[in-house]
Amino acid sequence: xxxxxxxxxxxVVGAAALPSVSAARDMVAFPSSVEPGTIVIDMRHRxxxxxxxxxxxxxxxxxxxxxxxxxxxSATIIGKYVNPDWAPPWIVKRDxxxxxxLIRGGAPNNPMGVRALTLSRFQVAIHGTTKRMRAxxxxxxxxxxxxxLNEDVIDLFDRVSVGTPVIMRP
Numbered sequence: 718x719x720x721x722x723x724x725x726x727x728x729v730v731g732a733a734a735l736p737s738v739s740a741a742r743d744m745v746a747f748p749s750s751v752e753p754g755t756i757v758i759d760m761r762h763r764x765x766x767x768x769x770x771x772x773x774x775x776x777x778x779x780x781x782x783x784x785x786x787x788x789x790x791s792a793t794i795i796g797k798y799v800n801p802d803w804a805p806p807w808i809v810k811r812d813x814x815x816x817x818x819l820i821r822g823g824a825p826n827n828p829m830g831v832r833a834l835t836l837s838r839f840q841v842a843i844h845g846t847t848k849r850m851r852a853x854x855x856x857x858x859x860x861x862x863x864x865x866l867n868e869d870v871i872d873l874f875d876r877v878s879v880g881t882p883v884i885m886r887p
Contacts, residue, residue, distance in 0.1 A: 828844075
C-alpha cells in the first residue's frame with residue numbers, strides 16, 4: 718500500500734515538473750530500475766516509455782519493427798532532426814522499387830514525419846509518420862525503426878538529447 722501511495726505521489730510530482738502531457742500519451746507508474754532520462758521500448762506491447770522520475774514514465778503508443786526486422790538491446794540517440802529528408806534503405810527499396818531515391822523533409826509522403834531521433838544502430842530511428850501511416854501505430858510494421866504519431870514524436874523530441882540511452886525489450 719505504501720508503494721502505491723509513493724508511486725501516486727511521484728506521478729503528481731512528476732506531472733507538476735513537466736510540460737503538459739496531451740491525451741495522446743499518458744503519465745504512468747513504471748516499476749523499473751531504469752534511470753530517469755532513459756527511453757524503454759516494449760516491443761510486445763508496442764509502447765515506448767520515457768522514464769521521467771523513479772517509478773514514473775510517459776507512455777506513448779508506437780509501431781515496432783515487423784517480425785523479420787526486430788531487434789533488442791541497447792542503443793543511444795546520436796542525432797535529432799526536424800523535418801528530415803529520407804532516402805529509403807536498400808532493403809526498403811528492394812521491397813518497394815517504386816519509391817523515389819529521396820523524399821524531402823516536410824513532404825506529405827515522407828515516412829520520417831516531422832521529427833527523427835537517429836539511434837546508434839545501423840539505419841534505425843525513432844520518428845514520426847505520414848497521415849496515411851498513422852493507422853500503423855500499435856502494429857508491427859517497420860523495417861527496424863520505431864514509428865510514433867507526429868504529435869508524440871515532437872513531445873519526445875523536446876524531452877531528450879543526443880546521448881539519451883534507449884533500451885529495446887522484446
